[in-house]
Amino acid sequence: MGKPTLIVGGDTLMQSTHKTQNAQVVLELLQKMYPNAGCTLDFTGPLELLIATILAAQCTDVRVNIVTKELFKKYPTVEHYAQADPKELEQDIKSTGFYQNKTKSIITCCRQIIERYQGQVPSSMEALTALAGVGRKTANVVLGNAFNIPGIIVDTHMRRVSQRLGLTSNDDPVKIERDLCAVIPQMEWVIFSHRMVEHGRKICIARNPRCSICLLAPHCRYFQNLNSGK
Numbered sequence: 463m464g465k466p467t468l469i470v471g472g473d474t475l476m477q478s479t480h481k482t483q484n485a486q487v488v489l490e491l492l493q494k495m496y497p498n499a500g501c502t503l504d505f506t507g508p509l510e511l512l513i514a515t516i517l518a519a520q521c522t523d524v525r526v527n528i529v530t531k532e533l534f535k536k537y538p539t540v541e542h543y544a545q546a547d548p549k550e551l552e553q554d555i556k557s558t559g560f561y562q563n564k565t566k567s568i569i570t571c572c573r574q575i576i577e578r579y580q581g582q583v584p585s586s587m588e589a590l591t592a593l594a595g596v597g598r599k600t601a602n603v604v605l606g607n608a609f610n611i612p613g614i615i616v617d618t619h620m621r622r623v624s625q626r627l628g629l630t631s632n633d634d635p636v637k638i639e640r641d642l643c644a645v646i647p648q649m650e651w652v653i654f655s656h657r658m659v660e661h662g663r664k665i666c667i668a669r670n671p672r673c674s675i676c677l678l679a680p681h682c683r684y685f686q687n688l689n690s691g692k
């Protein structure tokens with residue numbers, strides 16, 4: 463009978479240890495590459511960040527920041543959004559795309575914040591994800607950047623880059639978040655998320671990753687497979 467193999471989150475112990483060590487190296491290199499990474503949405507508090515993050519779905523942060531510059535002046539409180547005329551709000555956010563759904567989410571979500579939390583944006587994953595239009599990604603953005611509560615933000619960049627690096631084999635964002643939380647120290651979760659997104663935007667781009675100039679290449683599963691012809 464062979465030796466029993468200890469299983470850790472679907473991996474053998476050896477695979478799990480290797481992933482953790484690889485994640486540590488990736489973490490250090492990302493820190494060198496993107497020392498100033500941070501949230502690229504403009505905001506001054508939890509409500510503004512919540513609204514900006516809802517608007518950022520299928521839209522660039524640059525575009526969102528252009529729109530919110532005026533939006534935040536026109537709608538300074540949660541009550542302003544809750545009582546907004548939907549047609550008018552639609553026009554105010556139109557250039558961020560999907561503006562009808564986003565308008566519905568913003569108005570309903572702000573009404574729920576007034577009804578359930580006396581107008582204060584809640585600071586727990588459970589309460590945030592129970593609001594209209596707020597999923598784990600949005601909640602983690604708000605928790606990490608407005609409340610300093612650590613979370614890993616799995617957006618399209620995080621998903622692609624972490625899969626290519628071999629930090630996860632999953633496709634479901636919740637499972638990816640779980641895999642990353644297991645190998646990245648908690649105190650690094652938020653800044654790691656920002657650095658991975660910046661890497662995804664600048665180097666590990668979707669169509670043609672710029673592997674030839676990527677410092678992570680020696681630690682990247684995608685790059686290794688590319689060179690071994692897999």
Ligand code: SF4
Pocket residue numbers: 623626627665666667671672673674676677678679682683684685
């Ligand atoms: S080596 Fe290529 S695939 Fe791997 S992280 Fe760098 S750019 Fe992305």
